[in-house]
Amino acid sequence: MGRYIEAKVFRYDPDKDKEPYYRTYRVEVDEELSALMLLDRIQKDFDETLSLRSYSCGLQMCKSCIMKINNNKKFACLTMIKPGEDVLFEPASYPEYHVKDLVTIDPEKE
Amino acid sequence: MHNIEGDIKECDVLVIGGGGSGALACLEASQDGDLNVILVSRGPISRSGLTPTGNGGTAVSDSPEDLFTTMVKAGDYLNDQNIVWLMSNEVHNSLKKLRDLGVPVKKLAPGSACVHGVETLSIARKELRRRPNVVVFEDVMITRLIQKDGAIRGAVAWDLISGKVFIIQAKAMVLATGGMTGELYSLSSNNPFGISTDAAGTGHVMAYLAGADLIDMEMIAFVPLPSNARCKNIRFFPEFWLGPYMNRTGEIIEDDVNQYPGGSYSYQFVQKICRELDHGNGPISVDRRGIEEKYSKLPIPVWDRRRNLIKKLGIDPVENKIEISVGSHFCMGGIHIDEKMESTISGLFAAGEVMGGVHGGLRLPGKSFTQMIVFGFEAGRHAAFYARKNTKISDPFSEELAQEKEKIYCYAETKKDPISFTELKRRLQGVMDRDVFVFRDKDGLERAIQEIREIKKDISSVNVPVFKRYNLGWIRAVEFSLMVEGAEIIASSALYREESRGFHYRNDFPKRDDKNWLKHTVTRFREERLEHDTAPVVLNRMKPEV
Numbered sequence: 001m002g003r004y005i006e007a008k009v010f011r012y013d014p015d016k017d018k019e020p021y022y023r024t025y026r027v028e029v030d031e032e033l034s035a036l037m038l039l040d041r042i043q044k045d046f047d048e049t050l051s052l053r054s055y056s057c058g059l060q061m062c063k064s065c066i067m068k069i070n071n072n073k074k075f076a077c078l079t080m081i082k083p084g085e086d087v088l089f090e091p092a093s094y095p096e097y098h099v100k101d102l103v104t105i106d107p108e109k110e
Numbered sequence: 111m112h113n114i115e116g117d118i119k120e121c122d123v124l125v126i127g128g129g130g131s132g133a134l135a136c137l138e139a140s141q142d143g144d145l146n147v148i149l150v151s152r153g154p155i156s157r158s159g160l161t162p163t164g165n166g167g168t169a170v171s172d173s174p175e176d177l178f179t180t181m182v183k184a185g186d187y188l189n190d191q192n193i194v195w196l197m198s199n200e201v202h203n204s205l206k207k208l209r210d211l212g213v214p215v216k217k218l219a220p221g222s223a224c225v226h227g228v229e230t231l232s233i234a235r236k237e238l239r240r241r242p243n244v245v246v247f248e249d250v251m252i253t254r255l256i257q258k259d260g261a262i263r264g265a266v267a268w269d270l271i272s273g274k275v276f277i278i279q280a281k282a283m284v285l286a287t288g289g290m291t292g293e294l295y296s297l298s299s300n301n302p303f304g305i306s307t308d309a310a311g312t313g314h315v316m317a318y319l320a321g322a323d324l325i326d327m328e329m330i331a332f333v334p335l336p337s338n339a340r341c342k343n344i345r346f347f348p349e350f351w352l353g354p355y356m357n358r359t360g361e362i363i364e365d366d367v368n369q370y371p372g373g374s375y376s377y378q379f380v381q382k383i384c385r386e387l388d389h390g391n392g393p394i395s396v397d398r399r400g401i402e403e404k405y406s407k408l409p410i411p412v413w414d415r416r417r418n419l420i421k422k423l424g425i426d427p428v429e430n431k432i433e434i435s436v437g438s439h440f441c442m443g444g445i446h447i448d449e450k451m452e453s454t455i456s457g458l459f460a461a462g463e464v465m466g467g468v469h470g471g472l473r474l475p476g477k478s479f480t481q482m483i484v485f486g487f488e489a490g491r492h493a494a495f496y497a498r499k500n501t502k503i504s505d506p507f508s509e510e511l512a513q514e515k516e517k518i519y520c521y522a523e524t525k526k527d528p529i530s531f532t533e534l535k536r537r538l539q540g541v542m543d544r545d546v547f548v549f550r551d552k553d554g555l556e557r558a559i560q561e562i563r564e565i566k567k568d569i570s571s572v573n574v575p576v577f578k579r580y581n582l583g584w585i586r587a588v589e590f591s592l593m594v595e596g597a598e599i600i601a602s603s604a605l606y607r608e609e610s611r612g613f614h615y616r617n618d619f620p621k622r623d624d625k626n627w628l629k630h631t632v633t634r635f636r637e638e639r640l641e642h643d644t645a646p647v648v649l650n651r652m653k654p655e656v
Contacts, residue, residue, distance in 0.1 A: 013577055013579055014579070015577065015578060015579055016577060031340075032340075033340065034303055034340065036303065036305055037303050037304070037305060037339065037340075040305045040306075043582060044532050045532070048574070048575050048582070048583040049575045049577065049581075049583075050582075051579065051580040051581065051582060052582070053153070053157075054305055054306060054582065055153055055157065055158050055305075055306075055307055055308065056302060056303070056305065056307075057162040057163045057227075057228065057302065058163065058302025058303055059163075059302075059412070059415070059416055059419065060415075060419065061162060061228045061412065062156060062157045062162040062228050063157060064153070064154070064157035064158065064162075077302065077303065078419060078423070080423070099271055099579060099580055100577075100579040100580050101580075103579075103580045105154075105249075106154060106157075
C-alpha cells in the first residue's frame with residue numbers, strides 16, 4: 001500500500017450524459033508525480049474517453065492546465081501528488097465555459 | 111465557443127498555427143483592414159504550441175554580419191544565405207514592431223534580448239480579437255491543404271469541440287505549424303514532463319502531401335535532457351548545461367561545452383555523449399554540487415521563477431546529481447521557401463520552425479525566436495501582397511471534404527482486430543529512437559523505413575472511442591496518420607544524404623563531403639510516392655574554405 005494514488009475525476013459529456021458524475025481511478029506509481037502526468041497516464045493507459053487539456057508550458061505561465069484540484073484552482077503541471085494520496089479533479093469552470101470532463105474554455109477567450 | 115455554420119468559410123489569407131509565427135503573420139496580413147484573415151489554431155492561443163514553452167532568448171546581434179557569419183558557419187553552410195541575411199538584417203525592425211504592439215523586449219547581454227512567449231501571444235491575441243477583419247478559430251485542427259493547378263486554394267478544418275469538418279477557402283496561406291520532433295521520439299525537449307505539446311509536424315506533412323518541396327528533413331537536432339521526466343525543466347536552468355558531465359565511473363567527459371558553437375546544443379557535443387553511452391559508460395550525469403552559483407538573481411523574472419519552481423520540486427541541480435539522456439529538440443529542415451517565404455506551391459507561405467533553409471545543420475540557441483518573429487511578420491506581409499493581386503476560385507471542394515470526412519471518421523468505425531493507438535505510437539518512437547537517431551547507417555535506415563511502412567498499414571486498424579467533444583484519442587489518431595509520413599520523410603532523407611554534416615551523422619559516410627553534398631536534399635510527393643531530389647544551397651555571400 002501507499003504505492004497507489006486514488007484519483008476521483010469529474011466526468012460530463014453534454015452530448016451524451018444526463019448529468020455529471022465522478023469516476024475513480026486507482027493508479028500504481030513509483031514516485032511523486034505532477035497532477036498532469038497522472039491524468040495523462042490515466043487518459044493513455046486506463047481510460048481513453050477522458051478529456052483534458054494535456055498541453056502545458058510546464059512553468060505555471062500559460063494557464064492551459066488550470067483545473068480544480070481538491071477544490072482549489074491550481075496549475076496541474078506543477079501540482080505534485082504523492083503515492084498514497086487521494087485526489088479530486090474537477091474542471092476550472094462548470095457549467096459555464098465547460099466543454100467536456102476537465103476541458104473548459106477560458107472566459108477571457110470569449 | 112465559436113459556432114461554425116455551413117460547410118465553407120472564405121478568406122483572403124488563411125494562417126495556420128497559433129504560435130508566435132502564426133500570430134505575427136496574422137497581425138501583419140490584417141493590419142491594413144482590407145483583407146479578411148482567418149487564423150486557425152489547434153489549441154487556445156498562448157496556451158498551445160511550442161512558443162509558450164520557450165525561454166524567450168532571442169538573438170539580436172548588433173552586427174548583422176556577425177549573426178549571419180556565426181549561423182552559416184555553425185550550420186555547416188547548409189543554410190540558404192539569402193534567408194539568413196534577411197533574418198540578420200530584419201531582426202531590429204521586427205523587434206520594433208513587437209515593441210509598438212506593446213510586447214516587452216528586454217535587452218540582455220550584447221546581442222541578445224528576451225521576448226517572452228506567453229506575453230507576446232497574449233498581447234497579439236487581444237489585438238487580433240479587436241480587428242473586425244480577423245476571425246480566430248481556436249481548438250480547430252487543419253488536416254489537409256488543398257492545391258489546384260500549382261496554387262494553394264484552401265484547407266480542410268476539423269473543429270475539435272463540435273466534431274464538424276469544413277472547408278476554408280483562401281487566396282493565400284501562411285503555414286506556421288511549428289516543429290515536428292516532439293512526438294516522433296520518446297524523449298524530447300518539446301514536451302515538458304514528457305507530456306505531448308502536439309509538435310507532430312502535421313504542417314510539414316500536409317504541405318508535402320499537397321505537393322510542396324521539403325528540404326533537409328534529415329537535419330534533426332538532439333540535445334541532452336534530464337532522464338527523469340520530472341526534472342525536464344532543468345533544461346532552462348542557465349548554468350546547469352555547463353556541466354561538468356561525468357560517466358558511470360565518475361570520469362569527467364566534458365567540462366567546457368562553450369568550446370562548441372552552440373554550447374550543449376551542438377552536434378559535436380551530443381555525438382560525444384552518445385559515443386560514451388554506446389561504449390557502455392552510461393549513465394551520464396551532470397554534477398554541480400559544490401559549485402558556487404553565479405547569479406543570485408536572474409535578469410528575467412520568469413527565469414527566476416523557473417529556478418524557484420525547480421528548487422521547490424527538490425530537483426535543484428546545485429544540490430543533486432542529475433542523470434541525463436539525449437532527446438529530440440528541433441527540425442532544421444522544412445518547407446523549401448524563397449526570400450519571399452513562398453513555397454514551391456504558389457500562394458503557400460511558411461514561417462517559423464516549419465520553414466527550411468534557416469539553420470542548415472545546426473540551430474544555435476536563441477535563434478528560433480528570432481526566426482519566429484522575423485519570418486512571422488515577413489510571411490504575413492508577402493501573403494497579403496499575394497492575396498491582393500490574385501482572385502479566389504469559388505470551388506466548394508466537395509470531393510476533398512468528403513474524402514477527408516471519410517478519413518477522419520474511419521477511426522470511429524468498429525474494427526475486427528483493433529490496435530491500440532498508444533501502442534502504435536510507441537512502436538514508431540521505438541523505430542525512430544533506434545535507427546533514426548544521432549548515429550545512422552544504411553542498414554538501420556532501410557530497416558526503419560520498412561517498419562514505418564508497416565506501421566502505416568496498421569493505422570487502418572486503430573480504433574478510437576466514439577464521441578465528438580474534445581476526443582483526445584481521435585485527435586491523436588488523425589495526427590498520427592500525418593506524423594508517420596513525417597517519420598518516413600526523415601528516415602528516407604537521412605538515407606539519401608550520403609555524408610555527415612551538422613546533426614546528420616552517417617557511420618558509413620563519416621566525413622562532410624562538400625564536393626557532392628553541399629546541397630539540399632529535397633523530398634516531394636509525386637504520383638502517390640515519396641521521391642528525392644537535390645536543390646542548390648544559396649551561397650551568395652560566403653563559401654566554405656577548401
